Amino acid sequence: MLKTIRSIFIALACMLAAPAMAQTTQSYSTYVLGLPAASTLTGTEKIATIQGGASKYTTPQQILALLVGSGDCTISSSIVCTKTNGVNFSSLATTAPGTGVVTALGNNTNAAGGLVTSPVPVANGGTGDTGTGWTTFTPSPSCGTATFTVASARSKTIGKTTFIELNMTITALGTCTNSITIALPNTAASSAVISGANLRTGGFAYFNFGTGGTSATCILSAGAAYTVNDNVVYSGVYENQ
Incomplete structure (x- = not known):
């Protein structure tokens, strides 16, 4: 009996003296260095x-x-x-025009479904403008036997729109009365009136033309007659063919 009790006490003492078992977690990373290209x-x-x-x-x-x-x-x-889901690419995917994202690249430039150049052409809904400046045109003003000095005659066409500017002076009146004819830089697609002013008098001036016109008629306010040294200046925009 005493031997049994002693064994129990010894077992309890060992249990109290033994350290608790702890869980441990090991974290590590492995890197492969110097992989070949x-x-x-x-x-x-x-x-x-x-x-x-x-x-x-x-x-x-x-x-x-x-x-x-x-x-x-x-x-x-x-x-x-060379395949998609086990199906071989067809020649259409890489060479000939067709439909879809890939085949559209085979279409001609500026054609339907194809790539578009810059600037975008008028036929593709663009202006075709590359950012160039205005250019000089020849207005060839005419009114009886009058003579003129053209200080500037410039225009710029973007797609179907033309911007125009003209500055001219009558240096000799001759038989000129109240109507000066000038040439337009291109053919008008619709009728228009371009406004201006007589810088000598400060009065109103304009020129007008009809659909398909290649020339315009310059008139002073209320149809007044021109006089020598009249300096008329115009600027505006119109639709061209």
Whole structure:
């Protein structure tokens, strides 16, 4: 009996003296340094992997097949894809025009579904303008036997719109009365009135033309007669053909 009690006390003492068992977690990271360039791969190299908890080896070709589908692409210093989901690319996908995102690249420039140049042509809804400045045109003013000095005659056409500016002075009146004819820089697509002023008098001036016109008639306010040294200046915009 005494022997049994002594054994129990010894067991209890051992339990109290023993340290508690602690759980430990080990964190680690493994880095592979100095991997070869992708261009040096042949597709048959062995790469360590874990599948279902078991250590395995795989190849770059197997990994590629997992990502893009078996047989669609191959790797040998570069990745080359010739299929989509096992179906070979057709010639339409790379050469001839067609429909879809890829085949549209084969269409002619500025054609329906094709690429568009810059600037966008008028036929494709653009202006065709490259940002060039205005250019000089020849107005050839005419009124009886009058003579003129043209200080400036400039225009700029963007698509179907023409901007125009003209500054001229009568240096000799001759038989000129109240109507001066000038040439337009192009053919008008619709009738228009371009406003201006007689800088000598401060009065109103304008010139007008009709649809299909290539010339315009310059008139002073209320049809007043021109006099020598009248300096008329016009600026405006109209629709051209």
